[in-house]
Amino acid sequence: MSNPITLLDHAKHGDLKVGATDFAHVAEQHIMPISLHEIARAGTEYPVVFVKNSDSGEFQSVVMLGLKPGQNLSVKDGKWQGLYVPAVIRDYPLGLVLNPDVKDKVWIGIREEAKELTKEEGQALFEGEKETPFLEARKKALIEHFEQDQATRNILAFLAEKELLISQTITVEVNGEKRNINGLYIIDEKKLNEMPNEEFLALRERGLLGPIFGHLASMNQINRLARTEGQA
Template identity: 65%
Template sequence: MTQAISLLDHTKHGHLKIGAQDLSHLHDQHIVPVTLHEFPRVAVEFPIVFVKNTETGEFQAVAMLGLKPGQNLYVNDGRWSGLYQPHVVRDYPLGLILNPEVEDKVWIGIRDTSPIVNQSEGQALFNGDKETEFLVARKEALISHFQQDQVTKHLLAKLAELELLESQTLTVEIKGEKRNINGLYLISEAKLTELSDEQFIELRRLGLIGPIYSHLTSLNQIQRLAQTEASL
């Protein structure tokens, strides 16, 4: 999702519509961000792992859509072949614009160079200078997803504080060839069992027990990705 995003403004974008979903921009994206709130649904289809920003040290939860960079096994001819679409996929071509100098405030943006943004077909964004019901609903979803993302960042920091996120190498076998996947972090089951009662209770209080086990269960989906790639 590298397309430039601009501040949504009815004077500039009042004539625009959003057409049918086309996810061609994701065809070579092998991971997408997900929030903890999505874990139960994501885990049924995709492996959930964590990646670390080497500059900030922050962790991010992502769903794996492929087993190597440049590979997306769930987008074909611009269409999504999975059952569940992560929020970041559904929100496109809209998005949020943040100003690091203004805390607790976000603006709605649009990737107006997207091929599904046009002037003739799809859902209108404005009716005159008023937002359409479609845009109001999309904005509400964006704000909700942003709030979930902020909660996720806070809670992943707690997992990092407890040293539960551990760098690991995943090994998969595809058509008899073994492949190592590096740069990923997983929750260490061994360290999880070593937590004190107080630490475990704190994780439960924060609502992290469910997401932790959703993550661990989701790792079984790695074999699904391997089988999908092998069938191509």
């Protein structure tokens, strides 16, 4: 999704429509960021793990869509093969434009080079100078996803502070070949179980037990990815 994003402008984009989704733009993305709010659904299909930004030290939750860089086992011929589509992909070709100097405001942007954008068929973004109900709904979803992402950053910082995120090398076997996957973090289940009662209750009160257990259960989906790759 390296398409540059520009501010959505009625004067410039007033005649554009959003057509059927083509997922070819993420066909080579083996991981995709998600919020903790998505784990309950995403974790039933994909492994959910955490990665660490080497520059900022911040953690991010991601779904594994493939077992090696450049591989997305959920996209075939531009079509999505799974049931759950991560929010960041559903939002495409729209997105948010952030200004680091203006902390409390975001702008709606559009990726002008996206295949989905046409002037003939699809959902119109504007009717005259007014936003269509379609665009209003998409904007609302974008803001909601942004707020969920911000909450996720804060929660992962809290889990890191409690030293619950540990580096993990995952070994998978595909068609008899063993492969090590590095650079991933998971919840330290042993440390979670050994937490004092008051700290464990604090996790529950913050609504974190659902995402934590959803993440841990999702690790079983790695075998599904290995089987899917082996059958490709």
